[in-house]
Amino acid sequence: MQRVDPSIRINVDCTNPGxxxxxxxxxxxxxxxWPGAEGWFEQTEFCIVCDGTLRELMKEISDVEIESLKPDDRKTSPLRIAGPFVPLRVDWWNDLQGKGKDLKVWAGSMEGVRITLAMxxxxxxxxxxxxxxLNYGVVVYSPEDSRKKVEPFYFDARRALNAHSRDVGFSPNSLSLKTTAYPAVEFFCLVGLQRIRPVPTKQPQVFDYFTWSRSIPVNIVPAVASGLISSIVSHGYRFQNWFRTGQRKHKAFRPAIPLDQA
Structure with a gap:
């Protein structure tokens, strides 16, 4: 598609993998x-050209039913986003062959279904x-009990900076502190990883991804975000999905560095 004025512009920090x-x-x-939507990165913004607006998109997302496909498994159950979204099955964390499981950040008592609905x-x-x-930060509460806080997945790299107790001198989780989450990043990242994944490197839990500056449809994005179409790629980044707790179960996406500095 020839570049036109985008109908949606989103502020983005591309060094934040989430x-x-x-x-x-x-x-x-x-x-x-809106079939045929296309997107691209433009300096500090992500642009989408489509037949609607962000407000119209968010209204549909707010109303859509999100269903657990395995109700007895609230931790790793696949999800189904219905309504006008076709529907969309989201289950990349169960993908062993495609290494989707290596990107999973939640573990233990964290319930994927509950976190998704809360975000x-x-x-x-x-x-x-x-x-x-993507910079909207709030304390997020449970969909079942508005008095109970829900921790995010930890896709947003701003949470990773002080996630480990050795970084701040105590464990925020163990003290039940109410900390800010960025729910739009957490929710849309979960959706985005279904189709588009970063590239594993030779280092364990370290991945690369690439931005682009030309308007392209979503079915082309996996190849471009993996760096396979160099003529479209604009910048490359590397990040770590690191263990944020001493038990080495829970992870978090850390801030990325440009590949020319890696």
């Missing part, structure tokens, strides 16, 4: 709502339906 894959998730859902519910607030949606 934000990068959240942009991919936004494009995925926009294309399912989606948190972005039902119309105050965040603007170009700064």
């Amino acid at each position: 934000q990068f894959f959240a942009c991919c998730g936004l494009l995925e859902l926009a294309d399912r709502l 989606r519910n948190a972005i039902r607030q119309e105050e965040c339906w603007n170009g700064n949606i």
Whole structure:
């Protein structure tokens, strides 16, 4: 498609892998709502050209049913996003052959279904339906009990910076502190990773991804984000999905560095 003025512009920090894959998730859902949507990165913004607006997209996301396909397994159950989104099955964390499991950040008592619903519910607030949606930070609460806090997946790299107790001198989780999450990043990143994955490197739990500056449809994005179409790639980044707890179970996406500095 020839570049036109985008109907959606989102502020993005491409060194935050959670934000990068959240942009991919936004494009995925926009294309399912308005077939033919295309996207690209433009300096500090992600742009989408489609037949609708961010507000219209968020209204559909706010109302859509998100269903657990294995209700007895709330930790790793595949999810189904229905409504006008075709529907979309999200289950990349169970993909052993495609290394999707290596990107899974939640473990232990963390329930994937509960976190997904909590993050989606948190972005039902119309105050965040603007170009700064990926920087909308709030304390997120359970969909079943509004008094109980829900921790995010830890896709957003801002959470990784002080996630380990050795970084801050104590464990925020063990003290039940109410800390800010970025629910749009968490929700859309979960969606984006279904189709678009980073490239594993020779280092364990270290991955690369690539941005692009030309308007392309979502079905081309996996190849471009993997760096396979060099003529379209603009910048490359490397990040670690590191263990954020001493038990070496729970992980977090760390901030990425440009590949020319890796």
